[in-house]
Amino acid sequence: MFSDTTPDTFGFGRKATQADIDRLDIDIRPDGKGLPAGAGIAARGKLIFDSKCAACHGAGGVGGPNGSLVTSKTPANGRKEKTIGNYWPYATTVFDYIRRAMPFNAPGSLSNEEVYHLTAYLLNANQIIDEKTVINDQNLSKIEMPARKLFIPDDRKGGAEIR
Structure with a gap:
């Protein structure tokens, strides 16, 4: 039989x-709010990528x-894949995703510095930033992604709003 009441515990x-909450509260907004202190360069990111990615x-x-x-300039199957260089709208999203979900076998195991280096490497490999560009918590949100214009902000009013 089912009870009409739910137990307190x-x-x-x-x-x-x-x-506990602070350890999990690591989201990063497109404007860069939430980025940890740190910096990265493509050359260091390549070394990390080669060994972990x-x-x-x-x-x-x-x-x-x-x-x-x-x-890739010549996709293997003839179709263009959705990649960081042609689909992602914000550079901060690259950092956020790597930090939370990578590497696949040990998500969340990378240091913030490693994530900055990997982000710089991937942005450089996609020809978005120069190989000498140092990315950090002050300039990552200012990087203009090629696909940014393909996304439209949801600014509808009248329903439940999350801000």
Whole structure:
């Protein structure tokens, strides 16, 4: 039989502490709010990519079993893949995704510095920034992504708004 009341506790787990919440509250907005301090360059990112990313995303970020991250001039199947260079609207999203989800076998294991270096490498490999450009928490949000104009902000009013 089902009860009409829900118990106050199910007898497992614990209340999240502020430290627990802070550790998970790492979202980064398109305007750069939430970016941690740090900096990165493409040359250092290439070394990290070669050792931690190429097995899944191919040498130089082209191909691999988990798809390309870098736009290829001659796609293998004749179709252009959606990559960082032709589809992602914000450079901050690249950083955020790498930080949260990569590498696949150990998500969240990269330091902020490693993520900055990887982001710089991928932006450079997609010809968005120069190889000598140092990216950091002050300038990453200012990088203009080629696909930015393809996205339209949802500014509808009248329903539940999340800000």
